[in-house]
Every structure is written in C-alpha cells, then in structure tokens.
Amino acid sequence: MNNNLQEMIQPVWKGEKLYRETFAMVLEEGICRARFLFHPSKVLRVESYDGAKTYLEGKDYVVEEDYLIRTADSEIPFADWKKFYFDTREEAVREMEERKEPLGFGPVQTEEGSYVSLAAVGAPSYVTECQVTVTYLTEEQWTYEIPERQLEQLPGLEERFRKKLPVRLVLFGDSISCGYDCSGMYGLNPGQPIWPELVKQGIEIEYGVQTEFYNTSVSGMDTDWAVQNAEERVCRYHPDLVILGFGMNDRCRGAEYREKTRQLIEMVRTQNSETEILLMATSLPNPILHTPPFYFCGYQEEQGEALRELCGKGIALADIQTVQKNIMKKKRYIDLTGNLLNHPNDYLSRIQAQIVLETMKKS
Numbered sequence: 139m140n141n142n143l144q145e146m147i148q149p150v151w152k153g154e155k156l157y158r159e160t161f162a163m164v165l166e167e168g169i170c171r172a173r174f175l176f177h178p179s180k181v182l183r184v185e186s187y188d189g190a191k192t193y194l195e196g197k198d199y200v201v202e203e204d205y206l207i208r209t210a211d212s213e214i215p216f217a218d219w220k221k222f223y224f225d226t227r228e229e230a231v232r233e234m235e236e237r238k239e240p241l242g243f244g245p246v247q248t249e250e251g252s253y254v255s256l257a258a259v260g261a262p263s264y265v266t267e268c269q270v271t272v273t274y275l276t277e278e279q280w281t282y283e284i285p286e287r288q289l290e291q292l293p294g295l296e297e298r299f300r301k302k303l304p305v306r307l308v309l310f311g312d313s314i315s316c317g318y319d320c321s322g323m324y325g326l327n328p329g330q331p332i333w334p335e336l337v338k339q340g341i342e343i344e345y346g347v348q349t350e351f352y353n354t355s356v357s358g359m360d361t362d363w364a365v366q367n368a369e370e371r372v373c374r375y376h377p378d379l380v381i382l383g384f385g386m387n388d389r390c391r392g393a394e395y396r397e398k399t400r401q402l403i404e405m406v407r408t409q410n411s412e413t414e415i416l417l418m419a420t421s422l423p424n425p426i427l428h429t430p431p432f433y434f435c436g437y438q439e440e441q442g443e444a445l446r447e448l449c450g451k452g453i454a455l456a457d458i459q460t461v462q463k464n465i466m467k468k469k470r471y472i473d474l475t476g477n478l479l480n481h482p483n484d485y486l487s488r489i490q491a492q493i494v495l496e497t498m499k500k501s
Contacts (some may be wrong), residue, residue: 158174198212285460314482319476379413
C-alpha cells in the first residue's frame with residue numbers, strides 16, 4: 139500500500155483512473171448494490187477493504203450502469219441495515235453494555251428514529267469489513283466545483299517552496315486530524331497512512347523540500363480547547379505553516395465559530411507574526427445525526443462557510459466539505475465512513491489529503 143503514494147494522492151476530481159473507491163455492501167430490498175462516483179469504462183480490480191481478497195466479475199459481482207451489484211452466490215461479505223442501525227433504544231443500550239470499554243456517550247438516535255450502532259467506534263473494521271474497493275477507469279468528467287489552488291495567498295510558503303528551503307508545518311486539530319479512521323492508524327490492513335502523512339509525502343514529492351511535520355492534534359477537542367493550548371501545541375514550534383483542523387466537535391453557529399477561529403489564529407501568531415494559516419472546513423459527519431443530546435451532525439457546513447471570511451493574505455482555506463457534498467450526490471455516507479458517526483474511511487481520508495495538497499498549489 140505504501141508504494142502506491144502517487145495513486146493515493148491523485149485527485150479524485152481528475153477522473154481517468156479511480157483508485158480503491160469504497161462501496162458498502164448493504165442488503166436492501168433483496169439486493170446489495172452501491173453506486174460508482176463516475177461511470178466506469180473498465181473495472182480493473184475489486185478487492186476486500188483490507189486488500190486480502192480479490193473478487194471476480196460475473197461470479198462475485200456485476201456492473202450494471204453506474205452500480206456495483208453483489209451476486210447471489212458471491213463471496214463478498216455483506217450485511218443488512220440492522221447491523222448498523224437498531225430499531226429500538228433497548229437494542230442500542232444492550233450493545234453498549236456488552237462493550238469491554240465504555241464510550242462515555244450514547245445511545246445515539248437518528249433523525250429517522252433508529253439508533254446507530256456504536257460498535258465501530260474505535261473498531262472501524264465493523265463497518266469496513268462490509269466495504270469493497272474498486273479500482274477502475276472512467277471517461278466521465280468531474281462536473282462539480284474543484285478545490286481552489288491558493289498558494290499565492292501563502293507567500294511565505296510559496297517562497298520556501300521556490301527556494302527549496304525546509305518547511306516546518308504544524309497540524310493542530312481534532313480526531314479527524316489525528317487520522318481516524320485510517321487503517322494504518324489501527325495497524326489494520328491495508329495499512330493506509332493517515333492523511334497528514336500523505337500530505338507530508340506529497341509536499342516533498344511536489345516541491346522537493348524537506349518537511350518537518352508536527353501533528354499535535356487531540357481527539358475530541360474543539361476551538362475553545364485549541365485557544366487554551368495553542369501556546370504549547372503550536373507556538374513553541376515556530377512553524378512556517380499551521381493547518382487548523384477543528385469544527386467536528388464545535389456545536390456553535392457559524393459566526394461564533396468564525397470568531398473563535400479568529401482568536402485561535404491570533405494565539406498562533408503571538409510568537410511568530412509571519413506564520414501562515416491553512417484553515418480546514420472539516421469533513422462532514424453522518425447527515426442523519428443532527429439529534430440531541432450529542433448533535434454529531436451540528437453546524438459544520440455553516441462553520442465551513444464562515445471560515446471563508448477569514449481568508450486573505452497569509453490565510454487560505456482547504457474546503458473538504460464542498461468536495462464531500464458533491465461525492466455524496468452519488469455515494470452514501472456508509473460508503474465513506476469508518477465509524478458511522480463522523481470519521482472518514484481510507485477513501486475519504488485520501489480525498490482530504492488530495493484537497494489539502496491541491497490548496498497548496500499555485501493557480
């Protein structure tokens with residue numbers, strides 16, 4: 139897997155060859171099928187999520203129009219929706235009681251009244267064992283908005299790239315920035331590196347510069363915590379660039395989030411006014427979890443839009459959300475997640491790295 143860096147960071151919006159796109163095999167009305175992001179002109183490989191098993195066309199699956207369909211006698215693992223969502227609170231509570239390690243939250247109800255299984259929290263294989271990956275060719279073009287190249291807004295970084303000077307970078311965020319739910323983080327196959335490592339390697343390949351990359355992210359944190367801890371976790375490194383990856387755990391509206399982020403930027407620059415900032419509009423959680431008391435799906439989209447108002451010279455925005463929303467016009471959330479709540483699987487994590495790298499390019 140680690141030898142496939144170029145394939146992992148090849149932007150999905152470029153089309154042509156799509157590498158290990160993920161498809162959840164969930165039984166619905168007697169059939170397991172999942173949609174391609176692009177119309178496939180040629181399927182190259184269909185594999186288990188962990189890469190250990192290759193499946194055969196006709197025997198294990200068929201392709202009909204824009205869908206991958208599991209055959210009746212296929213060896214591809216599958217599940218029905220009851221594996222992932224319970225009808226009653228009692229079932230959800232029973233599952234939580236059977237956990238070896240308590241979560242500290244739950245049960246989590248959906249907008250539809252069911253309860254999401256929490257078995258995948260900290261154990262993404264609960265979901266990904268029912269996902270297959272497809273590498274395929276397409277002639278279809280990406281028709282949606284593509285990430286904006288913004289290196290001109292980061293003139294210090296641009297100069298270091300141009301002069302081949304070492305770059306010191308700090309990533310400061312929450313669990314998404316920690317790398318959840320990349321397989322490599324758990325020591326699981328296929329062992330995909332966390333997306334920040336893909337970014338580091340991508341920078342070194344693209345610009346031929348030495349990169350000092352410090353990831354000081356902590357799972358579960360929000361911008362209030364970030365402001366309080368910026369001195370220890372960012373300022374002391376005197377970085378050239380800071381990537382701020384919060385938002386998933388903030389429950390405030392967009393205007394308040396923008397002001398908290400402004401305070402965070404001020405804190406980051408207390409010891410180095412020349413430090414440049416790359417804001418991230420966080421990847422999006424399960425859209426049916428805008429429910430009390432946890433609100434896993436809160437105001438992330440509103441917050442992402444509010445961040446645009448902070449951008450200018452020295453501050454750019456990596457807009458993960460717009461690309462994910464366009465992907466989800468064809469793909470379901472269960473095709474993209476590792477925990478059913480808010481963590482990307484390997485596929486969506488790669489796309490996050492692709493967007494960050496694209497943002498650092500010159501237009």
